[in-house]
Amino acid sequence: MEASDRRELPGTLTHRPSRAALAALPSVIELLEDPAFRAGRPEVLVGGDLLDAPVRWIHTSERADIARMLDGRELLLSMGTAWPEDDAGLTALVESLAEAGIAALVLELGTRYPTPPAVVVETARRHGIAFIVLHREVRFVTLTEAGHSRIIAGQMTALRARDEVREVFTSLALRGAPADHVVRELARALGAPVVLESLAHEALIAEVPVGNEANVLTDWERRSRSAHRDGDRWLVVPVDARGKRWGFLVALPGPDHPAGRRNVLLQGAIALALGRLADGGRDEWATLARRHVLDPLLAGRFATSEAMAARLEAAGVPVTDRLLYGIALRGGEPTAAQIESWALGVGARARALAVPGRSGTPVIVVLLSVPAHRPLDDLAIASLPRALSDGARVAITVGREAREVDAATLSLHEALDNAREPAPGEVLWVERRPLSRLLSSLRDDHRLLDHGERVLAPIVEHDQRTDGDLQRVLKAALSHPGNRTAAARAAHLSRSVFYQRLELIQSLLGVDLEDGETQTALHIALLSRHQ
Structure with a gap:
């Protein structure tokens, strides 16, 4: 079989099946390779890309006016017995078939046409119709049966596939x-x-x-x-x-x-x-949209920073020429929608998602994107509680400023790691707490975790046995060194009760709470338990 003259299919067809229907149809070349067609020793005189045209039906006719009976995409079989005698008539015949949008013209050579008419070859080439001749006599009914079997089989396959797809997605919807x-x-x-x-x-x-x-x-x-x-x-x-x-x-x-x-x-x-x-x-x-953005960022499940940046940008959180902040909110009843609405109000974009905090306490984690020329400040963050339900009870932790995705991941973890630190109604900027930043970067170091467990074990066990508050009292004392009145107030205790708690802590731990190195070691231990 010879192929020649690569030509595009004509752009105007009278029959326009869907792309799915076309995909289910055999092409001209596939039909020509069928044993029934091969028995006729087909020779392609005009082909190339035209042989890839899908065939919707196979039609046989000797009439010169057959074009008006066609809808397009047919493969037309003929012996040419009633074709016009002159070149002008043959040209008009082929032009009418091109106008009808047939897929291919197949002429069986014999008594009428022992050789293919040159004018038919030329006109088919000019109008982009595949033209094939059969050198051996073959029963046309055999060709149509073979071709239609393939056409119907393809359509049945498509129908079964559509049924399977409908069943799958109907099942998903019902579940x-x-x-x-x-x-x-x-x-x-x-x-x-x-x-x-x-x-x-x-x-x-x-x-x-x-x-x-x-x-x-x-x-x-x-x-x-x-x-x-x-x-x-x-x-x-x-x-x-x-x-x-x-x-x-x-x-x-x-x-x-x-x-x-x-x-x-x-x-x-x-x-x-x-x-x-x-x-x-x-x-x-x-x-789900928030989860698909923040889960990979928090877990580091992205191939490259560029890939994660593209995902963020596509989700409406711009990264280019922006500053990114990780923020954690604990307490109250804020919603992700309220936080994202607040972000728009301060000229930023955000995605917020409720996640378990480091200690199991529910926390809403936020990735905030602001213009690079307008960093997040105290005024903007102070407006956040007013945009939230029960905002006065919300504790806010702000991670460090980031200019790219990897740093934004660290900022989110900093905010999460320190989410237990601020009291309701307070804001903690991790950037302004160098020790908190250091411990956040070391949160997975087993030596830090071991230090926290070992140093604080006596008061942790005491609190568990008695439902006590020694860890809270110690945190208040270390947060206000040298000012026991403020520390007692932060612990919500009278000064006398507060002093009693401190004496018990010193006794259980065997330390002097006035010693600076001891204070540092205990402070690190407390912070490490919150990571």
């Missing part, structure tokens, strides 16, 4: 599978990155292969808007239900799927929409 699991299943089924984005083109949940985050998510908002506007190679479907649109599913280029990539994505969109209708106003998407 109440979370949105991130639905997105993960979509990425697996499509073999390509899939992103659930908000109406503002923020990447809420991104299922991207490890190591490919930067390529997929960098400059996400601009590229997403372009895909919506210009319809580039990205596949985009809305997530709608009951007349309300919540966002979009975006699939990046990947292999064809037997059910059709758009069909798969639509089934995922239906599952997500049903989940939103059933979530009772909890806004599961927002919670």
